[in-house]
Amino acid sequence: MRVMRRPGIADPEGTTTARALNDLGFTEVTGVHFGRDIVVDVEADDASAGHDRVVEMCEKLLANPVIEDYVVERIP
Amino acid sequence: MRVAVVVFPGSNCELDAVHALSLLGAEPELVFHRETDLSGADGIVLPGGFAHGDYLRTGAIARFSPVMAEVERHAANGTPVLGICNGFQILTEAGLLPGALVANRDLRFICRPVHVRVESTDSVLTRNAEVGSVLRIPLNSYEGNYVVDTPGLDELEASGGVVLRYSDRHGAVEPETNPNGSTRSIAGITNTSGNVAGLMPHPERAIEEILGSTDGRVLLESFVASMERAPT
Numbered sequence: 001m002r003v004m005r006r007p008g009i010a011d012p013e014g015t016t017t018a019r020a021l022n023d024l025g026f027t028e029v030t031g032v033h034f035g036r037d038i039v040v041d042v043e044a045d046d047a048s049a050g051h052d053r054v055v056e057m058c059e060k061l062l063a064n065p066v067i068e069d070y071v072v073e074r075i076p
Numbered sequence: 077m078r079v080a081v082v083v084f085p086g087s088n089c090e091l092d093a094v095h096a097l098s099l100l101g102a103e104p105e106l107v108f109h110r111e112t113d114l115s116g117a118d119g120i121v122l123p124g125g126f127a128h129g130d131y132l133r134t135g136a137i138a139r140f141s142p143v144m145a146e147v148e149r150h151a152a153n154g155t156p157v158l159g160i161c162n163g164f165q166i167l168t169e170a171g172l173l174p175g176a177l178v179a180n181r182d183l184r185f186i187c188r189p190v191h192v193r194v195e196s197t198d199s200v201l202t203r204n205a206e207v208g209s210v211l212r213i214p215l216n217s218y219e220g221n222y223v224v225d226t227p228g229l230d231e232l233e234a235s236g237g238v239v240l241r242y243s244d245r246h247g248a249v250e251p252e253t254n255p256n257g258s259t260r261s262i263a264g265i266t267n268t269s270g271n272v273a274g275l276m277p278h279p280e281r282a283i284e285e286i287l288g289s290t291d292g293r294v295l296l297e298s299f300v301a302s303m304e305r306a307p308t
Binding site for chain 1: 132140168169175176178179180182183221225228257259
């Protein structure tokens with residue numbers, strides 16, 4: 001899954017990197033957003049069941065819903 | 077008054093907390109994070125450090141340590157619960173306090189004394205302090221930048237949940253007196269009942285002249301006094 005900082009929540013790393021890109025002449029950059037990719041190996045009956053369990057994992061532990069959004073995708 | 081000072085793998089301020097609490101007349105007791113019975117505790121302190129290596133997010137894994145069910149039960153019963161630095165991060169991850177702590181605005185670890193202004197005395201952390209007084213206390217953190225969404229912030233402000241703000245030595249709160257970018261310079265908060273509080277600076281490191289400041293005493297004295305009054 002990919003965990004990203006929710007819009008509107010401070011992302012000092014992204015802000016600093018955007019400023020550096022602007023300074024280097026990439027003036028079209030209006031924002032940089034850092035996230036985190038987490039790969040979980042799961043045994044499941046089918047892709048849908050595995051997906052649902054990983055969503056549960058995100059809700060409970062892997063993402064903090066106060067500050068982060070997440071998307072789950074299957075890597076074949 | 078017995079205080080359980082919880083030790084997670086990676087905690088490193090627990091002995092400072094024990095020393096400070098003993099000095100102020102409490103009976104602190106170190107409790108390992110696997111403990112599942114804190115029934116004898118009149119208060120609970122989650123000390124600073126790097127619980128579980130700060131892996132995933134600060135406090136994210138500590139929040140599921142076995143002891144946390146007891147911390148939550150005590151918190152719901154009105155027992156004074158205090159989170160200092162990493163302990164504050166754990167309390168937000170556990171949902172016992174609103175918001176979250178993220179990396180400092182300037183992406184630098186901050187280790188120096190800062191000034192904080194007391195905003196409210198309706199908490200176990202500030203009961204004996206005076207609103208508007210300014211305390212000089214060490215800050216020692218990389219993820220000390222307090223964030224909360226707008227509805228959460230409004231609720232926090234409206235309920236008097238902000239107990240400490242970063243300021244200058246005279247108590248002025250300005251963008252330039254904000255060391256880490258925290259929303260509205262928030263340094264410490266409490267829950268709506270006032271029995272659970274968290275702060276990023278370290279009051280336990282400002283309790284004796286030899287440490288350079290005794291301004292942390294009033295905060296920990298408040299906590300000890302709160303235990304005397306709280307239901308057990």
